[in-house]
Amino acid sequence: MHVDVFRGRCFARHMSQAAVAYAAPEDVESVPVNNTLYGRRKRRGSNGLAVRQGSALSDLDRRVEALKNTVLVEESMMDVPPYTEQQLLSIYEDLLAVPKPEEEQAPTPAPTPHADASEVSVNVEELDRIALEKVSGRLLFETDFPSTSEVVAPSSIVDRLLSQLQYFMDNTERSTFPIKKYVRPSDWPSLVRTAVRDGDIQAGERALFLADQFGVAIPEEAMNEVLNFYARAGDVHKVESLMHQLIKGDPTESQRHIHIKAHLASTPPQTMPEAALSLLHAYESRALPAPMRTYTRCITALLSLPSAAARAHAWDLFAHMRYAAHPQPDALLYALMIRACPPDEPQRALDLWAEMTLDARLEPTRGAYNAAIRALARSGEEAYVREAFRLAREMMDGWRDARGVPRFEPDERTFCALLEGAKRLGDLARVRWILAEMVKEREGREGVVIGEEVMMHVFHAYAAYRPPFKRTDTRIVEGEREGEPSGAEERGEEEAAQQHEPGPVVASEGKTLSHVPPQSHGETVREAAFLFSRITEPRDGAPRNPFAAVALTTRLLNSYLSVHFAHAPLADARALWRTLFAAHGVQKSARTYVEALECCAGGRQRKREKGEAAAFAREIWREWRGVEARWRQGEEGTGVHPRMVERMHAAMIRVITSAGALDDALLHLAAFVHLYPPHALREPPPPSPLRSTRTALDAPRPLVRLAGVTEVGDDGVPPLLTFADVELLHHRLVAAGDREGIAYVKWVCKAYEGALRERRERVMRAGRGGEAA
Known part of the structure; x- marks a missing residue:
């Protein structure tokens, strides 16, 4: 009973305080602090019923009025926006700001430690010059260096400093000469950088050896300047000699990278870099793995070779790196491997893309997007080509800041990748649309260039295009009904409608291309010829020619010829084949x-x-x-x-x-067999030790492989002929009843087939580490 009374009093007190909170500002003072106690005191001294009714009604009215005022205030506050559009934009600019891709950021030279605040804005070359002038002044004015009459006057500040240092080395005790007082540790990199920048690498070497003789710890930056100079030139002997003389202990990551880079630079062109790869694995066996950029450089060198074995080894090295050195590749290496995916394996490119963006959560770069789009578009399958276009839309629309500015602008590689997919599907309408977009982008901003590769893809699309109208498929129907247009009249109306199609696809001076793709073989050839004329027109004084940057190369002329081979009469294609290359001076x-x-x-x-x-x-x-x-x-x-x-x-x-000359065809086949006999296929080239699959610990080759011995193509197979190449000849010989010719064709095919089988078996035995028979 007492508990219920206590709860009722507390509830009344809270209700009274809530009423005060919701009361209007002018009514706050008239409301008692404690309405419940005030009402009880009033009722005790007067008529309880009358006072109680009046007090309850007045209290309820005040509460209702307070709630009404509160609702009105809240409604009025909802009509006023809390932030203006400019304030919201300034807030979201920071939230949605996207940094520039690493590939577009220019490296900012860091100031040297001895530079004061006024020298921070000066470039590295100027800072090095200031530092060397200070060192020269300290040596000249604070020591007894002889005059220029006693020492040959040096030709540069580096020679002067080295002459001064050499003089003190020869005439002063090393233990007493305070070298660090005059040449600080941060001055040695400036001295070496200036020597290398001036092309005097011998002076840079002298500076390193003088520092070593004075007992100064040579900064790694200074040493790497000289090593990198010789590494770029491919002088492996000089790099290894300097590392042996100057490096105390194990080389650092940068020095290991320079060492391997020197071996890569010394490798002859079109040759497997076996020495560099062996050195890479030798560092791994010493528990000193090279940095990831070294693996990226080696993989790039392998992928640049026109060899199936080199490409397979690049994939093996990528898998081996993740097992033995760096489990998580960076975005640059992912982009490189996605671009290296063969056209018949687009799913591998998708897997790498998902692994990079979803599993590793790496932000893709424009190069990674371009690589993925190209890898999917090269497959030629409609599903993957659509995925390539979806990635292109994601690249341009999915990374925008608060003002709608995209982070990744499409460049020439992006458009070339999209053209690659459209041409493989024979989608000429989409190819023409992409070309028109490139023209608009070129007119709108700098950076988008319509080059030779773009037009090569465009002409290939015209060659692969199959026009809907074929004159050979039409037939004249006799006895047509009156009032119905004939087939020729319908075609004339269609051509007239096409001629009046509004709007150009490619802006040009006096000529346009309609939005409707060409409807016949003749229109296809004429449209390609018009584009080629725009490429070859005089460049001097041509106002805003979008094709002014297209270079006339062999593959561009080949792609233009392919349009005539596919759509023009053979006589016209033959005439163009005779004159095209000579007219433009191309081989x-x-x-x-x-x-x-x-x-x-x-x-x-x-x-x-x-x-x-x-x-x-x-x-x-x-x-x-x-x-x-x-x-x-x-x-x-x-x-x-x-x-x-x-x-x-x-x-x-x-x-x-x-042509019906079966005997001449057999003679040609016999001449081919004489030039390239089947037995020449049996002996494969000696395998590289890097491609051996024999299991061995600390072997100078990858431990993990993505391609087996039988999955790697053999580029050294001499020319051969299969049954598909001579199938037409075989059918004609069967029809003619020429048994001797049939037997000879069968023998040729079986001989090449058997030689290929024996070659494959020897390659497998050699890959397993055995000896070829």
């Missing part, structure tokens, strides 16, 4: 002959232009024989490899077979 490449001869051997021209194809093929073959002869003699710079030789001979056999 033909091996691919020029291969694509031209394959055009004669197949395609839509072979049924209706057999005579023209045979004549064109003979013309191509006369020029090709000289190129192939130089390649067989080992001449460099021909650009020929065994697979191109196979394609040329297979195409020529098809052309001869299509």
Whole structure:
């Protein structure tokens, strides 16, 4: 009972205080501090019922009024925004600010320790000069250095300082001469940097040896300047000699990087850097792994080689690094490996991208985005190409600051990657849209350049395009109904509508491209010719030509020729093939002959232009024989490899077979077998010890491999022919009943097949560490 009374009094007191809190400002003073006690005292001295009713009603009115006023105040406060737009923008500018990518940030030279506040804004070269002038003044005015008549006058401040130091070395006791008083430890890097900057590397070496003779601890920065100079030149002997004489103890990470870099620079071109890789693994065996940038440089060197074994070893080194040295790669190395993914393995690129962004939570750079977009677009599969375009949208729209400025602007590599995917799908409409966007970006800001690679992809897209209208598929229907337009009239109306299509795709002077892609083979050729004319028009005085930076190279002309091979009559393509390269002073490449001869051997021209194809093929073959002869003699710079030789001979056999000359086709096949006999395939090249799969501890090769012996391509296989290359000849011989010819073709195919099988077995035995039979 007493507990309930106490709770009731507390509840009344809290309600009274709440009423005071919600009361209006003018009514606050009239409300008693304790309404409950005040009401009880009043009721004790007067008529209880009347006073109680009046007091309760007045108290309730005040509370209701206070609540109404509170609601009105809150509603009025909701109408007033707490921050202005400018205030909100200033707040979110800091929250959404994105730093510049590392690849775009220019390195800021750090001031030397002896520089005061006024020298901080001066560059490193000026700081070094000031430091050396101070050292020279201290040595000249505080010591008894002889005059220039006694010592030959030096030609630079570095020579003067070295002459002074050498004089004190020869005429003063080392223990008594206070070298640190005149040349501080922070002055030695300035001395060496100035010598290296002036190209006097011998003076830099003298400075290092003088510091060592004076007993001064040589700063690592100064030593690395000289080592890096010799490393860039590939002078391994000099680098190792200086490291042996000057380094006390184990080399640091930077010095190990310089040591391996010297071996990489000394490796001949197109050669496996075995010495650098062996040194890399030797440091690992001493528990001194090289820094991650060293692995990145080695992997880059391997990927730059045109060899399947080198590319496979790059992937093995990447896996080995994560096992033996650095488990977590950085964004630069991720971008390098994503870019190295082969076109037939886009899922590997996606896995690396997810591992970098989701698992490692590394912020992608523009280079990483470009690498991922290119790796997915090169696959040619529609699903992966769509994913490439999605990544491009994410790159441009997903990293914006408060003002909407994107962090990653698309560059030429971004557009080239997107063009790569669109052309492989034959999506000419999207290719034209990308080209138009590049023209707009070029006009809007600097940095987007339409170069030779861009136009190469554009012409490849025109070559892969399949127009919807084919004149050979149309037929004239007799007895058409009156009032219905004929097929020719409908085509005329369509062409008229296309001519009046508003809006250009590529801005030009007096000429435009319609938004509708070309509808026939002729329109495709004319549109490609118009773009090529814009590239080759005179550059002097051309107002705002978006194609002024396109260089006329061999692969650009080859891509333009491919448009005519795919869409133009063979006679027109032959005339252009004769004059195009000579008119622009560009040399033909091996691919020029291969694509031209394959055009004669197949395609839509072979049924209706057999005579023209045979004549064109003979013309191509006369020029090709000289190129192939130089390649067989080992001449460099021909650009020929065994697979191109196979394609040329297979195409020529098809052309001869299509002309009906089966005996000539058999003679050509016999000539090929004589030049490249099957038994030449049996002996593989000696394997590199780095590619051995024999298990051994502390072996100078990767412990983890991503590619097996049978998964690595063999680039040294001589030219050969398979049944698919001579299938047409075999069918014609069967139709003609030529048993001897059929037997010979069968023997050739089986001989090459057996030689390849034996070569593969020897490669596997050599990879396991055994001896080839």
